[in-house]
Amino acid sequence: MAISIDISRKFPIGIQSFKSLRECNYLYVDKTALIYQLVNSGKPYFLSRPRRFGKSLLISTIEAYFKGQKELFEGLAIEQQEKDWIVYPVLHIDLNAEKFDAPEQLDALLSNQLTQWEAIYGQGEDEATLSLRFKGVIRRAAEQTNRPVVVLIDEYDKPLLQSLHKEALHSAYKDTLKAFYGVLKSADQYLRFYLLTGVTKFSQVSVFSDLNQLNDISMDKRYNEICGLTWQEIADNFEPELKELAEDNDLTPEETLETMTRLYDGYHFMFGQEGIFNPFSVLNVLDRSQFDNYWFKTGTPTFLVELLKKTDYDLRDIDGVQMAVDGFADYRADVQRPIPVIYQSGYLTIKGFDPRFRLYTLGFPNEEVKYGFLNFIVPFYTAIPSTESSFYIGKFVRELESGDVDAFMERLRAFFADIPYELNDKTERHYQAVFYLVFKLMGQFTEAEVRSARGRADAVVKTRDYIYVFEFKLDGTVEEALRQIDDKGYLLPYQSDGRQLIKVGANFSAEERNIENWTSQ
Incomplete structure (x- = not known):
């Protein structure tokens, strides 16, 4: 049976150019009313959002607006708001285009961009440094066009994030960017609008120390929805795809909303504001009609x-x-x-x-983020490859569902095999992390909680027939662990539940760096 694909419903997955999106008739959730408010409310802005959250498309949309490309905004909210469509000189820098692992790579990227602008606006003879060239281009662009300049910098922090654990390289990048971005403050008289976007904000003593006039809208409720999608936007713009997603996965409309919310919603950039859906995951799941960890797979933390x-x-x-x-x-x-x-x-x-x-x-x-992150970090704390962690977790769940505590504990021991030597002096924190990972990951398939507060059991797992209460001791005894469960009343909240209650006491040996013994009652 042939699969029918509606080519009139094109999803802009990976499309970061507003011009391409509009000219090629991709679906677009209209953010232009917010953009109009932003560009006409001030001048210097900074916006932090996670990767794959629409920052590059936002920058591209603002660029098209300031270039006066009215035809691209036909039918959008901003078409009714803007009357003049003035053309401004726009300087757009995208730091996504390079892998930053040597000082000269950042210099080369910035120099290449400046060379392109200098071909249009000229170069001063005494502009020897990157920052002087940048300032010169801004001044000449404003003077030659008789319009103030718009500067848009996308992923300004990529060199800094890629060099975070290379102190000398990180310091070199920081010095370069501090001087380069600092130009925006001294060139303020020539600027109409400027926006820097990125994942993080390296502030105070770092790259923004000279650029301290930026209006950081990352936690501004007025722009909470400028990147990402609300549920109302999804419902209004993707009704056919939501219906197909529900049918393909045998879900009701209510169950579809619940699943989408559980997997992809929940980003809050200011308390009390509506939760935002991850746009990359939403577009992928609606395009493919299949739930998956789309955002997490695009990058590893x-x-x-x-x-x-x-x-x-x-x-x-x-x-x-x-x-x-x-x-x-x-x-x-x-x-x-x-x-x-x-x-x-x-x-x-x-x-x-x-x-x-x-x-x-x-x-x-x-x-998506919770279990993607926890699965990813398993190999950093255990000898289990991330590709096998789901296999282990599935076995853990089945063993507890069948009441086989010994099999569960034997498998748990495997998670502590071959602890790296350098972690030998951090045994307690390390074994606590492994317990946390195991029980948190089990939460995908059954009710599992891992505790850190004193006065509570270390972990509780609820299956259809059993409720397990775990207590672990470091260089203690299993008897002490069981006695603590009784003395602290850890079983009391579950006495009227009706399921069989099982308490598990275990001892972790610092010398052996593994679970030494255990018992259950």
């Missing part, structure tokens, strides 16, 4: 895992960690403070806010 390991961060705290308001205002890719960078990268989002103490609570935005 290796540098974030390295940050966690360098700080010996307690993984059990990552989902529910609290951060002061100031932690968001001063973004630093700092190995001593990994959480702000993990948040900005899209692996954590705002879940709550305490106005009294001005503390945000962060957590995984959705299941």
Whole structure:
């Protein structure tokens, strides 16, 4: 049976050019009303959003607007708002186009871009440095066109993120970009509008120390929806695809919404605002009519895992960690403070806010990110390859569903095999991380919780027939573990549940770096 494809419904997956999107009739969720508000409300802006969240398309749309390309906006909200369509000189820098692993690569990219502009606007004889050339181009473009200049910088932080664990290279990039971006402040009189986008904001003593006038709209409720999709936008623009997705996966419309929300929603860039769906995953799932971890597969958070390991961060705290308001205002890719960078990268989002103490609570935005991240970091803490972690987790679940505690514990021991030598002095934190990964990943298939707070069991797993309460001791005894379960009343919340209650006590040997023995009752 031939598959019918509606070619009139083209999805802009990977399309970052607004001009191409409109001329080739790709589907477009209209963000132009917000864009009009942004470009006519101020001049210097910065926006942080996770990768694959539509930043490049936003930049391209703003570029088309300032170039006066009215025909591209036919039928969109901005067509009714803008009357003049003035053409401005636009300088667009895209730092996505290079792999940054040597100082000369950043210099070459910036120089190449400047050379293209200088072919149009000329070059001063005494402009020897990149920053002087940049300032000269801005001034001449404004003078020659008699219009102020628009500067758009996409993924400004890519060189810094790629060099995060190479101190000398990172410092060289930081110095170059600090001088280059600092031009925007001194050239302010020649500028109509400028926007820098990226994943993180390296501020204060870093690249933005000279560019401190930027209006950071990353947590501005007025622009919460400028990148990403709301559920209403999805429902309004993709009704045929939502219907097909439901039919193909044997779901009701309500179940489709629930599944989409659970997998791809939940990004909050300011507390109290509507959750935002990951646009890359949404477009892919609707185009293919198949649920999958589309966003997570497009990039691996290796540098974030390295940050966690360098700080010996307690993984059990990552989902529910609290951060002061100031932690968001001063973004630093700092190995001593990994959480702000993990948040900005899209692996954590705002879940709550305490106005009294001005503390945000962060957590995984959705299941795509949560289980993608946890599966990815398994090889960094265990000897189990990420390709096999799902196999192990499935076995774990089946063994507990069948009541086979011994098989479960034997398999758990395999997760501690061949702990790297350099982690030998971090045994306690390391074994806690492994327990956390195992029980959190089991949550994909059954009710599983792993605790870090004192006065609660280390882990609880609920299957159809059983409720397991686990307590682990480091260089203790299984008797002590079982006694703690009884003395602390860990079973009490489940006494009236009706399922069989099983308590499991285990001892972890620091010397052997593995589970030494266990017992269950």
